[in-house]
Amino acid sequence: MTENVSKTDTSAEHSVVPMVKAEGVHKSFGHVEVLKGIDLEVKTGEVFCLIGPSGSGKSTFLRCINHLEKINSGRLYVDGELVGYRQKGDKLYELKDSEVALKRRDIGMVFQRFNLFPHMTALENVMEAPIQVKGTSKAQARERAAQLLDRVGLADKAGNYPSQLSGGQQQRVAIARALAMDPKLMLFDEPTSALDPELVGDVLDVMRDLAESGMTMVVVTHEMGFAREVGDSLVFMDGGVVVESGNPRDVLTDPQHERTKAFLSKVL
Amino acid sequence: MTVDIDKTTGPADTPPAGPEAIKAIPVRHYGRYVSAVVAIALLGAVVYAFSQGKINWGAIPDYFFDDRVLSGVGKTLLLTALSMAIGIVGGILLAVMRLSKNPVTSAIAWFYIWFFRGTPVLVQLIVWFNLGLVFEYINLGPVYRDEWSDFMTPFLTALLGLGLNEAAYMAEICRAGLLAVDEGQTEAAHALGMSHAKTLRRIVIPQAMRVIVPPTGNEVINMLKTTSLVSVVQYSELLRVAQDIGQTSGAPAEMLFLAAAWYLLLTSVFSVGQYYLERYYARGSSRQLPPTPWQKIKKNVLSLSSRKGVTA
Numbered sequence: 172m173t174e175n176v177s178k179t180d181t182s183a184e185h186s187v188v189p190m191v192k193a194e195g196v197h198k199s200f201g202h203v204e205v206l207k208g209i210d211l212e213v214k215t216g217e218v219f220c221l222i223g224p225s226g227s228g229k230s231t232f233l234r235c236i237n238h239l240e241k242i243n244s245g246r247l248y249v250d251g252e253l254v255g256y257r258q259k260g261d262k263l264y265e266l267k268d269s270e271v272a273l274k275r276r277d278i279g280m281v282f283q284r285f286n287l288f289p290h291m292t293a294l295e296n297v298m299e300a301p302i303q304v305k306g307t308s309k310a311q312a313r314e315r316a317a318q319l320l321d322r323v324g325l326a327d328k329a330g331n332y333p334s335q336l337s338g339g340q341q342q343r344v345a346i347a348r349a350l351a352m353d354p355k356l357m358l359f360d361e362p363t364s365a366l367d368p369e370l371v372g373d374v375l376d377v378m379r380d381l382a383e384s385g386m387t388m389v390v391v392t393h394e395m396g397f398a399r400e401v402g403d404s405l406v407f408m409d410g411g412v413v414v415e416s417g418n419p420r421d422v423l424t425d426p427q428h429e430r431t432k433a434f435l436s437k438v439l
Numbered sequence: 440m441t442v443d444i445d446k447t448t449g450p451a452d453t454p455p456a457g458p459e460a461i462k463a464i465p466v467r468h469y470g471r472y473v474s475a476v477v478a479i480a481l482l483g484a485v486v487y488a489f490s491q492g493k494i495n496w497g498a499i500p501d502y503f504f505d506d507r508v509l510s511g512v513g514k515t516l517l518l519t520a521l522s523m524a525i526g527i528v529g530g531i532l533l534a535v536m537r538l539s540k541n542p543v544t545s546a547i548a549w550f551y552i553w554f555f556r557g558t559p560v561l562v563q564l565i566v567w568f569n570l571g572l573v574f575e576y577i578n579l580g581p582v583y584r585d586e587w588s589d590f591m592t593p594f595l596t597a598l599l600g601l602g603l604n605e606a607a608y609m610a611e612i613c614r615a616g617l618l619a620v621d622e623g624q625t626e627a628a629h630a631l632g633m634s635h636a637k638t639l640r641r642i643v644i645p646q647a648m649r650v651i652v653p654p655t656g657n658e659v660i661n662m663l664k665t666t667s668l669v670s671v672v673q674y675s676e677l678l679r680v681a682q683d684i685g686q687t688s689g690a691p692a693e694m695l696f697l698a699a700a701w702y703l704l705l706t707s708v709f710s711v712g713q714y715y716l717e718r719y720y721a722r723g724s725s726r727q728l729p730p731t732p733w734q735k736i737k738k739n740v741l742s743l744s745s746r747k748g749v750t751a
Contacts, residue, residue, distance in 0.1 A: 276632035
């Protein structure tokens, strides 16, 4: 529990601007409304867990944060800046693709299905974005990539192609790839859901380590143990709305809403 | 390791190394023997008929390495290579345009493909050849100015006609390749802050190549044969040369056979090349590569010799 103390310290140091702020966020796919007004705040330096049944909209919300999905109404801010738009007076202007790309540099994302680049080795996967996006020199990128692979425990797998790695190893490379851009916010979209149970631990260890270093993380997960142990805040979503939120230890042990109780009784 | 199962009609599988290997008499495929005999007989009959025809076969080897023929072969190869180059570059460009979010570029690409795929390449060639009826002069301001008929040489006509037509076909092949790449790849690249262009160039196109290469090999072989059409616009490639020689030497049919033999030879060489190119691009996939013919022969010879060793 010492880690919690240190984390609250770091978040207290930062300004009062939340890392992510959602105000009445709505999102529809065709006629299906997936998000029906989400309001929440992710403080800088905290580990924010999103749980809920599949189809509850938690992954969609995560994808809205780095503008992989466009929201239909409401406002979504990252680090005080509007996502996907620029506001002048009371008018909204859509951002150009290049401006969106610029903002995405600061937001790392880890996918359920890893999405490593199969035609590149683990090391090249991690080197790619710094070289192509930031213009880092090859030598520098290689050095940093080697460090990051070492950090996720895969220094000896640098030359392997994704198809030669296990799911857990691929996901750790994917985390290293996201970290290579030095993001201020990391999004995790069910990072352990596609893994064999015995490989989940390695990935969670890396995420725990990352949380301890003070990274702001939004984690969509079914790992209640991780949420309870590492999470600072937790939100239970169902049917496109936030049903319950609070400290993960409180919500998970003593849920207030019937829907939360029903869900937790099935997964715990 | 191989057990000497009598006769070798079935595939030479290595049986599981059990305590006692099974010795069984394989199924006899009498139908295969019968059909082989029938096929050989038919082939023989056809060969006999041709050999008895009024064709002077001796003329073919006489002209096979004639200088004019060789120059025709060279021009055919040159035209194939250049029009495929135009086709591939144009095809990738059109495919990207077609898939673009920009409605203007997408519509232009759609129109191009619609037009060039929708009209016969022979008609396109003749139209290019006769475009002087529409444009009397070609005038690029201070850069270039000439009469159309001087500008549009048979070679340029052939190149444009074949290349631009090929681009429309290659566009569809490339589009299929680009669509075959998992969407998660684009998302991952975008999430890292990569631009559309970089995502395409660094992530999507390299992965699309595995899907694009095999049908492209097919297109090359097709192109090699399609070049024979440009004989109608006075470009002296292989078929044209063969026809010219045929008229002057009094052996027109023989020269057609000669041309056919050359085309068959060239496409055979290309087919072998295509096979190895596909193997090269399949390397990234986890699937095991099929053995090359050479590896197959080596394996068969080895298993044959080991089999002999067992029986001896």
